[in-house]
Amino acid sequence: MNTHQPDTEHPDSAAASAPEPERKKSVQLRRMAEQAGGGIGPLILKIVLLGLFDALGVFAVLLIVQAQNWFMLVVVAAIIVFFNWVYLRPGATPAKYLAPGFAFLIIFQLFVVVYTGYIGFTNYGTGHNGSKDQAISSLLASGQERVEDSASYPVTVLQQGDTLGLLVTEADGTVKYGDAEHPLDEVNDAEMDGDTATGRPGFDTLTFADILTVQDTLTELAVPLSDDPNDGSLRTSDGRQAFVYVSNLVYDEEADTLTNTETGVVYTASAEGTFQSENGKNLYPGWNVTVGFDNFAKAIGEESIRGPLLSVTVWTFVFAVISVATTFFLGLFMAIVFNNDRMRGRKMYRALVILPYAFPAFLSAMIWAGLLSKSYGFINQVLFFGAEIPWLTDPMLAKFSVLAVNLWLGFPYMFLVTMGALQSIPDELQEAATVDGARPWQIFRLIKLPLLLVSVTPLLIASFAFNFNNFNIIYMLTGGGPRFEDADANIGATDILISMVYKVAFTGQTRDYGLASVFSILIFIIVTIVTVISFKRTKALEDIN
Amino acid sequence: MTTTLNPETPVARPAVAPRSARSRRLRRLWRDTGWRHLVGIAVVIYAIFPILYVLSAAFNPNGTLTGSNALFSEVGFDSFARILNNPDQPFAAWFANTVIIGGVTALLTVFLGAMAAYAFSRMRFSGRRMGLLTLLLVQMFPQLLAVVAIFLLMSSIGDIFPALGLNTKTGLIMVYMGGALGVNTYLMYGFFNTIPVSIDEAAKIDGAGHTRIFFTIILRLVLPILVVVGLLAFITSTNEYVIASVMLTDPENKTLAVGLYQLVSNPRYADWSAFSAGAVMSALPVVIIFVALQKYIVGGLTAGSVK
Numbered sequence: 001m002n003t004h005q006p007d008t009e010h011p012d013s014a015a016a017s018a019p020e021p022e023r024k025k026s027v028q029l030r031r032m033a034e035q036a037g038g039g040i041g042p043l044i045l046k047i048v049l050l051g052l053f054d055a056l057g058v059f060a061v062l063l064i065v066q067a068q069n070w071f072m073l074v075v076v077a078a079i080i081v082f083f084n085w086v087y088l089r090p091g092a093t094p095a096k097y098l099a100p101g102f103a104f105l106i107i108f109q110l111f112v113v114v115y116t117g118y119i120g121f122t123n124y125g126t127g128h129n130g131s132k133d134q135a136i137s138s139l140l141a142s143g144q145e146r147v148e149d150s151a152s153y154p155v156t157v158l159q160q161g162d163t164l165g166l167l168v169t170e171a172d173g174t175v176k177y178g179d180a181e182h183p184l185d186e187v188n189d190a191e192m193d194g195d196t197a198t199g200r201p202g203f204d205t206l207t208f209a210d211i212l213t214v215q216d217t218l219t220e221l222a223v224p225l226s227d228d229p230n231d232g233s234l235r236t237s238d239g240r241q242a243f244v245y246v247s248n249l250v251y252d253e254e255a256d257t258l259t260n261t262e263t264g265v266v267y268t269a270s271a272e273g274t275f276q277s278e279n280g281k282n283l284y285p286g287w288n289v290t291v292g293f294d295n296f297a298k299a300i301g302e303e304s305i306r307g308p309l310l311s312v313t314v315w316t317f318v319f320a321v322i323s324v325a326t327t328f329f330l331g332l333f334m335a336i337v338f339n340n341d342r343m344r345g346r347k348m349y350r351a352l353v354i355l356p357y358a359f360p361a362f363l364s365a366m367i368w369a370g371l372l373s374k375s376y377g378f379i380n381q382v383l384f385f386g387a388e389i390p391w392l393t394d395p396m397l398a399k400f401s402v403l404a405v406n407l408w409l410g411f412p413y414m415f416l417v418t419m420g421a422l423q424s425i426p427d428e429l430q431e432a433a434t435v436d437g438a439r440p441w442q443i444f445r446l447i448k449l450p451l452l453l454v455s456v457t458p459l460l461i462a463s464f465a466f467n468f469n470n471f472n473i474i475y476m477l478t479g480g481g482p483r484f485e486d487a488d489a490n491i492g493a494t495d496i497l498i499s500m501v502y503k504v505a506f507t508g509q510t511r512d513y514g515l516a517s518v519f520s521i522l523i524f525i526i527v528t529i530v531t532v533i534s535f536k537r538t539k540a541l542e543d544i545n
Numbered sequence: 546m547t548t549t550l551n552p553e554t555p556v557a558r559p560a561v562a563p564r565s566a567r568s569r570r571l572r573r574l575w576r577d578t579g580w581r582h583l584v585g586i587a588v589v590i591y592a593i594f595p596i597l598y599v600l601s602a603a604f605n606p607n608g609t610l611t612g613s614n615a616l617f618s619e620v621g622f623d624s625f626a627r628i629l630n631n632p633d634q635p636f637a638a639w640f641a642n643t644v645i646i647g648g649v650t651a652l653l654t655v656f657l658g659a660m661a662a663y664a665f666s667r668m669r670f671s672g673r674r675m676g677l678l679t680l681l682l683v684q685m686f687p688q689l690l691a692v693v694a695i696f697l698l699m700s701s702i703g704d705i706f707p708a709l710g711l712n713t714k715t716g717l718i719m720v721y722m723g724g725a726l727g728v729n730t731y732l733m734y735g736f737f738n739t740i741p742v743s744i745d746e747a748a749k750i751d752g753a754g755h756t757r758i759f760f761t762i763i764l765r766l767v768l769p770i771l772v773v774v775g776l777l778a779f780i781t782s783t784n785e786y787v788i789a790s791v792m793l794t795d796p797e798n799k800t801l802a803v804g805l806y807q808l809v810s811n812p813r814y815a816d817w818s819a820f821s822a823g824a825v826m827s828a829l830p831v832v833i834i835f836v837a838l839q840k841y842i843v844g845g846l847t848a849g850s851v852k
Contacts, residue, residue, distance in 0.1 A: 042756065060706065067705045093755055097664035098676065101657035101726050108695070108723020109683055115694035124697070334588060343578045349585045351836065353592050358835035361784050362802045363824045366809055367599050370817060376610040378598055408591065416839075462684075469687050471787055476806060498689060498787075505693045506791055513693050520690050531685045 120517035140229040144245035158203040183224040211239040320467040331414025357412035365476035395493035602821035624818035639804040651778040666737035688724030736770035
């Protein structure tokens, strides 16, 4: 899915193909004419690019087969076949222009939405990140203890790229090499110093001084003795002697259980994606499984999630609506103020007023966070003479601050838009109303405002949709805080839904992708409803028909 | 202050004392444009004071947040040197990453989007309505809503193709393109429709194929919208934090948004002047481009929805 770029960049490769076959003869003639016009260059370019694309595609397929990811194999193979079919077939010109762009759109915009829906039904997250096989080998690697009285092996620590590995010389003189991912395997190309292997071409031998710098990584390193994780692995603490470590857990494949050899406790694979003992103790890491509506039940059922979720949802709406309203009215007011031909320096004012809009938004939010800092910020220290007003740490004031900063960020856009819309209202309307005796305020309220709203309503809806998911301002200004005291997760008074999704999924000690996806689904539903309503009211769809 | 512009000449009334005539003229002036200047000045102060503040902080060698409160008390380039020479925070690498990611995303978005817009605008085919509807709907659902799925997708792609997965520019560019194409193709589609079809037809009669028409005629005529879309795509990707922060973890791979945010996640302890210096350097190119081309950008922003 990621290799079709080379070919997509040059649609002119389609030059030699013919338009829709309507009448055979004319098609032939046209094709000849087109080829005559296009020359041989585009054709060669097309062949070269498609060839490159296919070569990369075959390479990708080989890698995927090696990784045994069958779902991805089907997708990538389908993409390769589809692109070859589109660009080799005469006719179907539109597809040649649409395919590359839509491929990206479908994978990274539409597919990920569907995938979000799927993740919402799994327990993907901390403790349930990988597959079951990964969980088993990681459990067997974690509970390891040194086998008493076992022999020690002389080892040399080798490095290749970022990977550390152990070069082992066994008692009988065989030399083996392995790293965390690859079990020990015999090697023949080792450089020997007496009876001990000390190096290998293509690898860096770590000196004693080197080893001190990677001490932490080295003590973590466990090189499996063989493919069977029950055999245990080699570990070293000083980089010279390694010992066999065996897990106190044993995996029984037929029964699908892990048994602790010391305590005798049997852990059985459970439906929740963990090995569980009879008295309910879980071994982590587990693996991810589908859990049905559990995440939804959690979001609605658990008081510590439902409470924050409700207040966050309400605040998201309040934030979006007030943001649109304040930016629109300040923008409109400024447009009216500057909408006077006799006013001097309008261009100057205009250029200065739109500066907040030109300034990158993420930086503005960070700068405002500094300005509003309680004890050290400019606002408190200089404008309020040292008063410690908790602009960002009091729930109500933080909400106010977020709205005020968003007003700063947003009004220049509304100013530009309403300015344009106001100027497009014909002067005759105003003159006619004046002749009829209307006062300026009446002219504005009864004539200009309704006309203005007709043209800017779609932009107001777009602005609402944007602010509904305006992550940057919230996260960079207050981080969503101040935190709710009754919530489990780090969710706070100014969090909106999207920043809540981000925090649940990617910050804090535990990552819960499943629950975060449920919140995402909630946003999708809300946005869909808003979209349907707004499309019905505006006439956006008619343009397409 | 705007006496010369006032077109209404006062009617000569000899009986009125000169002083009251002047005060009346002043009052009229006030009602006409004076108050507008007052409001204008107030709003300009509101609009530019944070920007002046960050400029002052950037040139303040001092460092702390408190030290930045005395505006323009000291001027020096120490903080620029600090932000550029700190190996833990490779600002220059962030800057380069941001420009590369934004630039490549913008170029490819413009190109692929223009191809799609050309097909929608000039050709009739089954599925055309469906395609346009998809583009229209996709605009309402920003990509960051699916950030969890994007992260997991890129992580599994990266398991197989490390060059395209997490922590790579290529991976992030692919994701951004998927997000940018919906909005921008629709924007371009609207603009393509304003180019008369008769131009194409004339070229067709002269024997030009669709490729030649696209490259040599259409792309030239729609150049303004290509520039606007490119800039919008660039600015959007520069401002993007969510997906970038999740995908890019190594310090030298970060973009400006991710790197600078982590630099000042606690403004009280951060080197505020160094951050400000970085902010000024990051913002300058964007602001210059924006101000220089604002006419086109604003036109492009409204063209999508206001007909």
